[in-house]
Amino acid sequence: MAVTTGAQTLRPGKPRARVRFGSWDAATIVVAAIFAAPVLAVIGLAMAPAEDIWPHLIDTVLGGYIANTLIVMAGVGAGTLVTGVGTAWLVTMCQFPGRRIFEWALLVPLAVPGYVIAYTYTDLLEYAGPVQKALRVAFGWQSAQDYGFPDIRTIGGAVAMLTLVLYPYVYLLSRAAFLGQSICALEAGRTLGHGPWRSFWHIALPLARPAIAVGVALVLMETLNDFGVMDYFAVQTFTVGIYNTWLGMNSLPGAAQLSTVLLIFVLVLFGLEYAGRRGQRYHEATPRHQALPGYRLRGPRAAAAAIGCGLPVVFGFVVPAWVLGGYALRYWAVALERNFFTLVGNSVLLSAMAAGLALSIALFLSYGARLKGGAPIKAATRFAAIGYAVPGAVLAVGVVMALAWFDRAVDFLSMSLFGVSTGLIVSGTVVALLFAYVTRFLALAHGAVEAGMGRITPSMDDAARSLGASAAATLRRVHIPMIRGSALTAILLVFVDTMKELPMTLLLRPFNFDTLATFTYQYAGDEQLEEAALSALTIVIAGIGPVILLSLAIRRSHRVI
Amino acid sequence: MKYGLNKNNWLSRAALGFAAVFAALGGTAAASTVGEVNIYSYRQEFLIRPFLDRFTKETGIHVNVVFAKKGILQRLKQEGRNTPADVVLTAGFSRLQALKDAGLLQRVDLATLNANVPARYRDPQGYWTGLTLRSRIIVYSKDRVAPGAIRRYEDLADPKWKGKICVRTGSHAYNRALVASIIAANGEAAAEQWARGLVANFARKPQGNDRAQAKAVYEGVCDIAVMNTYYFGKMKFNKKNPEQRAWAASLKILFPNQDGRGAHVNASGAGVVKYAKNRDNAVRLLEFLSDSHAQELYASRNYEYPVKAGVGWSDEVKSWGLFKADDLALVRIFELGPAAQRLIDRVGWR
Numbered sequence: 060m061a062v063t064t065g066a067q068t069l070r071p072g073k074p075r076a077r078v079r080f081g082s083w084d085a086a087t088i089v090v091a092a093i094f095a096a097p098v099l100a101v102i103g104l105a106m107a108p109a110e111d112i113w114p115h116l117i118d119t120v121l122g123g124y125i126a127n128t129l130i131v132m133a134g135v136g137a138g139t140l141v142t143g144v145g146t147a148w149l150v151t152m153c154q155f156p157g158r159r160i161f162e163w164a165l166l167v168p169l170a171v172p173g174y175v176i177a178y179t180y181t182d183l184l185e186y187a188g189p190v191q192k193a194l195r196v197a198f199g200w201q202s203a204q205d206y207g208f209p210d211i212r213t214i215g216g217a218v219a220m221l222t223l224v225l226y227p228y229v230y231l232l233s234r235a236a237f238l239g240q241s242i243c244a245l246e247a248g249r250t251l252g253h254g255p256w257r258s259f260w261h262i263a264l265p266l267a268r269p270a271i272a273v274g275v276a277l278v279l280m281e282t283l284n285d286f287g288v289m290d291y292f293a294v295q296t297f298t299v300g301i302y303n304t305w306l307g308m309n310s311l312p313g314a315a316q317l318s319t320v321l322l323i324f325v326l327v328l329f330g331l332e333y334a335g336r337r338g339q340r341y342h343e344a345t346p347r348h349q350a351l352p353g354y355r356l357r358g359p360r361a362a363a364a365a366i367g368c369g370l371p372v373v374f375g376f377v378v379p380a381w382v383l384g385g386y387a388l389r390y391w392a393v394a395l396e397r398n399f400f401t402l403v404g405n406s407v408l409l410s411a412m413a414a415g416l417a418l419s420i421a422l423f424l425s426y427g428a429r430l431k432g433g434a435p436i437k438a439a440t441r442f443a444a445i446g447y448a449v450p451g452a453v454l455a456v457g458v459v460m461a462l463a464w465f466d467r468a469v470d471f472l473s474m475s476l477f478g479v480s481t482g483l484i485v486s487g488t489v490v491a492l493l494f495a496y497v498t499r500f501l502a503l504a505h506g507a508v509e510a511g512m513g514r515i516t517p518s519m520d521d522a523a524r525s526l527g528a529s530a531a532a533t534l535r536r537v538h539i540p541m542i543r544g545s546a547l548t549a550i551l552l553v554f555v556d557t558m559k560e561l562p563m564t565l566l567l568r569p570f571n572f573d574t575l576a577t578f579t580y581q582y583a584g585d586e587q588l589e590e591a592a593l594s595a596l597t598i599v600i601a602g603i604g605p606v607i608l609l610s611l612a613i614r615r616s617h618r619v620i
Numbered sequence: 621m622k623y624g625l626n627k628n629n630w631l632s633r634a635a636l637g638f639a640a641v642f643a644a645l646g647g648t649a650a651a652s653t654v655g656e657v658n659i660y661s662y663r664q665e666f667l668i669r670p671f672l673d674r675f676t677k678e679t680g681i682h683v684n685v686v687f688a689k690k691g692i693l694q695r696l697k698q699e700g701r702n703t704p705a706d707v708v709l710t711a712g713f714s715r716l717q718a719l720k721d722a723g724l725l726q727r728v729d730l731a732t733l734n735a736n737v738p739a740r741y742r743d744p745q746g747y748w749t750g751l752t753l754r755s756r757i758i759v760y761s762k763d764r765v766a767p768g769a770i771r772r773y774e775d776l777a778d779p780k781w782k783g784k785i786c787v788r789t790g791s792h793a794y795n796r797a798l799v800a801s802i803i804a805a806n807g808e809a810a811a812e813q814w815a816r817g818l819v820a821n822f823a824r825k826p827q828g829n830d831r832a833q834a835k836a837v838y839e840g841v842c843d844i845a846v847m848n849t850y851y852f853g854k855m856k857f858n859k860k861n862p863e864q865r866a867w868a869a870s871l872k873i874l875f876p877n878q879d880g881r882g883a884h885v886n887a888s889g890a891g892v893v894k895y896a897k898n899r900d901n902a903v904r905l906l907e908f909l910s911d912s913h914a915q916e917l918y919a920s921r922n923y924e925y926p927v928k929a930g931v932g933w934s935d936e937v938k939s940w941g942l943f944k945a946d947d948l949a950l951v952r953i954f955e956l957g958p959a960a961q962r963l964i965d966r967v968g969w970r
Contacts, residue, residue, distance in 0.1 A: 119965035186839040202840050212827045293789055293827040295970050303791045306690065307961035309718060390860060452690040459691065463698030470702070482702045486695075487686075566691040570658060570684035570704070577687075581666050589861050 083530060087427030087436055090420060091443035096464075097457030097498050098322070098446050104456070105319040109312035112304060116317075124300040131218055131289075131296060132279055138222030139278045143229025144271060146368050148259055151237040154353040155361040161368040162234075163610035166551075168375025169227035170602025172559040172576070174287030175595045177220045178588045179379040181291070184211045212292040220288050223375035225281055228552070229274035232510055235544050235613065236270035237263055239514055255354045269513050272332050273506040277552075279328070280448040280502060283321060286562070297321055298450045311456070318453050325448040329441070380599060386592030402594065406575040407601060409489070410557035413496035414504075417553040418546055420497060421504035425512050426534050429520075440505070447502035451562035458495045458567060462486045487569050495563045500556050504549035511545025512538060544613045551609040555602045575601065656682040657901040660692045662710040663888060667922060674917070675908050681901050696724045696893065706896035707905055712793050713887045716748035717954040725891040728903055736910035736928045740949045741887050750887030751909050752924035755945065756798050757883060759852065759871040760844045761837050770844065772877045773802060773884070777817025785818065786833040786842035789826040790969030791961065794848060794886060799963060800956035801884045804948050808959065815967040826970060831855060831864070838867040848886070849873075853923025853936050875943035882944035886953075887927065 149155070150162045168176075184190050191208055200206050210216070240263060248262045264271075289296045297317065305314035356364050424440040446454050466483050473481045485491050515538060523533040539546065561576045568577070575598045582591035661668065665687040672683040686705075688695075693715070696703055708725070710716050719725050720743060727746045734742075741750035758770060770776070776785060788795065803811040823842035828835075833845035834855060856868035875883040890909065892902045908914055915926035920934035964970075 115962055115965065119962075119968075120970070123970075186841060187835065210824075212825075291828070293825055293970070302690070303961070303965075306793070307791045307796060307964075308958045310958075311694070456691050456694045459695045459698045463700070466702065467700075480702075483699060483704070486699055486702075487704060562690065565688040566695060568686060570686050572686075581664055587861070 083427050083430050084433070084436055087424060088439055090427075091424060091439040094420065094443045094446070094498050094501055095439075096461040097454055097495075098442070098449060100457040100460035100464075101315050101449060101453060102319050102322070104312055104315035104460075107312045107315075109310060112308060112310055112313035112316070116300070116304070120295065120300060120303075123295050124297045127214060127295055128283065128297040130214055131221070131294065132282055134215075134218035135221045135225060135282045136275055136279055138218060139226040139229045140271070140275055142222065142226040142371050143231075143274060144233045144264070144267075146226075146371060147230045147234035147237055148263070149364050149368055151234055152255070152259075152263070152353055153356050153364055155356040155364040157365050157368070161365075161372070162614065163607045164372045164376075165230050165368060166227045166606045166610055167372065167603055168224050169231075169552075169555050170558070170599045170606060171224050171376060171379055172287070172561075172579075172595070172598060173221060173224050173285055174291060175383070175579075175598075176224055176375070176379050177217075177288045177291045179382040180211055180216070180220060182382060182588055183378070184208075214292075214294050217288050217292045217294045220292075221282055221285065223371065225278045226371060226375070228277045228281075229271060231548055231552070232270045232274035232277075232507065233267050235507075235548050236267035236510065236514070238614070239511070239544065240266055270510040273510045276329065276332070277447070277503060277506055280325060283325065283448050284450045286450055286452075301450055301453060305453070314453060318449055321450075322445060322448060325445060376599075380596065383588075383592045383596040383599070386589045387596050390589050390592055399594075399597075402573055402575050402578050403597060403601060405573065406558055406598070409492060409496070409574065410554045413493055413500065413557040414550040414553040416493060417497045417500050417504035418508070418549045421501060421508045421549060422534070422539070422546070424505060425508045426530075426538065429512055430530055444502035444505040446498045447500065451499070451560070452566065454499055455495065455563040455566045458491070458498060458563065459486070462491050462494065487567070489569065489572075491567045492564060495567050496553070496557050496560065499560070499563060500553045503552040503556060507545045507549035507552060508542065511542030511548075515541055547609050547613050551606060551613075554605055558598055558602050655680060655901075656684060657706050657898050657905050658704050659683060659685045659707045659709055659905075660696065660705045660893075661685055661687045661708070662689065662692060662712075662715055663687070664711075668709060670921060671909060671914050671917060674914070675905060678908070679901075679904060681904065683905075693719055693722060693724065697722060701895045703893060703895050704897070705893045706898045706902040707890055707892055709888070709890045711888050712797065713748070713750055713889045713950045714793065714797065714954045714957055716889050716891050717743070717951060719891060720747040724894055726894045726896070726899075728892050728906060730903060730907065732907050733910055736907075736915075738927070738929060740947055741927050742889075743891075743951065748889055748891035749906060749910065750889040750927050750950065752888045752915075752918045752922070753885050753927055753945070754848045754850050754887075754924050755875060755883045755885050755943065756794055756846060757849055757852075758844060758846055758874040758876050759834060759837065760874065762870055762872050764843045765872075767872065770874065772880065773798070774806075774814060774877075776821065776844070776846070777814045779817070779820070781821045781844060783821065783823050784843040785821045786823050786836045786845045787818070787826055788829055788833060788846075790815070790964035790967075794830070795846075795969070796957055796960045796964065797886050797953050798846070798884050799960040800953045801946055801948055803956050803960060803963070804952055805881055805946075808963065811960075812963050812967060815963060815969060819967050819969050831867075834867045834871060835864075838870040845871075849925070849937075849940065850923040852940070857936060873940050875941070877946070878944050881948070882946040884948075885945040887950055888924070 146161070146165050150158050150165065182188055186208075194200065194206070194208070198206070244262055244266065245258055248258045253261065283296075284298055285296075286298050286302065288294075289299050298321075301314045301317045301321070304317055305311050421444075424443060428437045428440045446457075449457070462485050466481075466486050469484055470481045473479050485494070519537055519541075520533055523537045524530075528536065559576060561580055564574055564577055565580070568574075575594050579591045579594040579598065582588075588595075659672075665685050668685075672685070675681065676683055692708065696705060696708070696719070699705070708716070708719060716725070725747045728749075729746045733749055737749050737751075741753070742748065758773070758776070760770060770781075775781075790796070790799070799811060799815060802814060806814070823836070830845075830847035830851045831854070833842075833847055834851065836842050837845050852868055852871070852873060855864040858864040877883060890906055892899065892906065896902050910928060912928060912931050915928045915931040916934070918924050919926050919931070919937050923934070923937055925933065925937065
């Protein structure tokens, strides 16, 4: 429904240099409001009269929640920043053995759900796991008291796990930014005598800052809303506190209040980053791109580059896949009890549709904001994408409320006009799931598209419009071709995240409907990794295909233009 | 402008694809027909599937299930009178009480149900019923703890067990219910003092589920753990993962407080949704689940205790011995839940 609203306004209109509040603005606000509805519902819940939980929380657990959350965010933020930007720079600007493979392989950990990687590493590294067993045999230790071994189920472990599966966001976005950088800027740098390091620090990195910021923001939001890893490692973060308040103290309003605080925190964070680069422009004057020359690395440097790119892939993908694969071989019969291909079909189909929808809406919103650039519209489009920071199950409740409101409104209209009750139209259907996915993952698509649009200089728009193209035609013929790489990035991110999504799928799905993630959870939820291995592995493998294809398409898209 | 044309195709093809897929998926929405019953379940589907299949076989009534861990109450509330759900199944009874309090269940005053389920395991007004029981027990290392050294939940706070106890996080529903039962028995101040003592005795920061605590005892990380009875059965007879049998074999089971109020007991249960469209089928399902046949299946498959008196226990469950259960009404445990959660936050059981 949202898309139709947008499409109507996409009709070519008269070229106008400056429009007053027009149909684009109205449509942008409407679409933004539709996808902000679940978050607004959560905020509404927070306003509901309820027992005041704050004195108790402040006296007891709140300080711990905040401290742990900040530590995890700082750790994961720094870890993904270094890993993501570093590897992106290496594979984009340097030539070393294996670079072609690393280009896509570095993305693959994205397909591993956080809770799955947490389970596999616990299995490997705990007392009875193969690593400690081997150490005991090797050194003749008898019991846990004989030696010290770092405990994986700690805050440090949680940081490591999340860094391993989240750095691809930063990698993907900064690589797209490096690839999209005009060769002229770097060539100018070289003429001025910049070596590779100076080029990186003084030209490429500052130019890529908006894209990197988007990547890190996505990582931080995902870190904030993570429950699976934190719960399993018993790290008491804010999100864990939200669930304790909701389910333990029977206070959904209290949980909604905590979620609202989380949202405010995220908004402030974004505001700070935005203010930090205000007044700076990152557009490029020329779209002249060609295959970047690349610094040829040799000997120890080439080896160091290959190892640097290899480690994240090995720890983020190869090791967990190897553990899961071992179990899958032994327990494959369990997974095949159900019609496995239906699960795969459901997951892939839903993810593909969610990705397409999220991209369309993100394009529409970003372009709407770009057209007018008014502060209220920019704020509205950003707010629409904030669902990503809300813990999944809480957002699911917001979605339930938004959908029910829609169903009731239609029901009421139909009753009063035709005397016919329409009952539930979207609640409990696949449409509800798709709406939920877009609400949640719009930030991914929006971030990627924004990063792409931001690099296009406004003089392009002006040129197109002055030549008589309508706003819609300009989007279609100028922007979309230029941001093809970013659009593919958006599709990739939403697809993979939808494959992994669990709490919203559980609550909102139709009867007798399973995806790979819900099926995996049956066993994984009981900490029975062995029995969940095959379907967990399938989530990963089903995610790898699109990851590789899209990665190749992204590279090609930059070569063409 | 060749890119523009390319993009056009790309976009319109995507739009066409959407339309086609939407049409295909539209068919999956369940149509409400006679002869079915729709369940929203907080219990894992694979745990209850065998019973539901049996029910369908006996009655011809088709069963549809949505399993979710969180938010079913909110979904029911928002769907209101249009909800497709007829029955809610829960893993613990407290969710049922919350559903009742939110006005989402209806009374089922049925002679068979009342005869099957003892009064303390169902809602006094008939809005929900317990279906299976499990006790929260203490397990300890066969090798490192002398039998009889520990007899009551209260003993877990004894400083002599410093660094010896493993238990999952306090905020988990099962531990919260246990704390609530201790508040009911000893008062809040004593319960808090007990919980402080327990926390001081932890061998490690609470982590993992009940099964993980047993594993920790097996590994020597700690000597004593707290868990639900069925976990013990699931480990002891684990065919898929024989390693877990060794965990169970390293443990001894203790039903606490046998000289006093008895061991704490928790129940899974069910209720009929207020706006159930298939009320008769829903009631039939509840009758079926509370009757001897399904009750026996529960005990043998899931290692839970039947709620119906006189139903035979499975051999495995029987081998753990008879025990005296705390006869505190489940409703009371629910009422004390928020107080228990606060207490858990105060003592830092996390």
